Amino acid sequence: MARKASNTRKAVVTIAAWSIGFLIFFPILWIIILGFKSEGDAIKTPLQVLFSDWTLQSYHDVQARSNYGRHFWNSVILSVGSTVIALAIAIPAAWSMAFVPGRRTKDLLMWMLSTKMMPAVGVLVPMYLLFRDFGLLDSRIGLVGVLTLINLPIVVWMLYTYFKEIPGEILEAARMDGASLKSEILYVLTPMAVPGIASTMLLNIILAWNEAFWTLQLTTSQAAPLTQFIASYSSPEGLFYAKLSAASTMAIAPILILGWFSQKQLVRGLTFGAVK
Template structure:
């Protein structure tokens, strides 16, 4: 029998959840507010900022100075491209680890995850030299490849977790009906794991979209995504808070909208198999 929760406890938990949520979201909200202020107002005290006049001046200047849509398209191509390639590689890999486990499966998974623990700057020089020698500097293809490799361990780990929740008997029944390996993965396993695959896709898109280190080091102008677009407003002459905030808002707006409309699917996928 489920334990009854009192109204007072519900109110306290709800208030606490809203407080934590607002604290986490406040930096983003403040950036959005500063984007609608002039440079002179943006450096005032928080109280003065809130009651100063609102303007689109910073957005106009940002669009005139930089080609936002070119950076936006670079981010879309790099994020979606690296995510789709990672899924194509990770789905068969996670299937083999989940349903044809070996004695070293857990060790292999841990080794893959350990590659995420190494500081990226530790491999910057060899990566830069490889990109230079193969002509991949400032190219979308190069960034798609490096972001695929960077996020692949997380994608494999997540898909492996989702696949382990699927009963193996279903796949055995499909094999008895004559399904080959390709049909088993495409027509049996993948449809059953769509919530998990969708949440993995969304999370990987967010990670790729926000990746700053490699995009700043390996691009200059041609393939520069929105992270490079934001960094261009930090100059030796100083920080232009209003313009920087406007550029940041324009960069994070697409991913915020995507997250807002896909939050149910994301939560459903992240909790896939948690309740039986």
């Protein structure tokens, strides 16, 4: 049992931890604050910024550019769509590897992970040309496919580690009870793995939402998600701090909340179960 730490020590640690936590969080805090300031105030010194008036003007302006909504929906469709498709492919695959392991299962998993190591840039040219020739450039369908494929190894790995923890006897019991393979996966495995599937889903939505190589290369406007929308501010428009901040806040807020919500599962997921 832990002993009671002295209160002085606890106070020192508290101050240190909060200061560092504040420092790390500060850039995010700062864009949230700047988003509620006028353009004129946003470029002043930090103290002046803090004591200037608050306004929703920048949010109105960003809304007025009107394409924010489209980019937001593109982000939602791309991240949720690619994750759901990846799950549909990965659940049966993970079932196979977790409950009917063969001699090659470990190798297969390692190979899947290794496809994740292939640098995207190595296939940039052919992907670009394929997309161009099939008319998929700037289309959501093409990008959903690519995001599905790049996240598939991680989805399989995560589900595998979660499934491994479900005792095989329960699935055997279902088999003895007369369940077909479909019923076994649908009525027994999936409901039992709901927490694992949910966190896999969350993590992959986050990764897909923030993916910024293929989304930048393969979209321009129609299918462009928020990564592209924000990247457009890298031009001189970036100097409009307040609008940039408001837009950034809107781009990261949904995922930040989702991320906080799932941070525990995130660790297990991203380390493929190697750290619990």
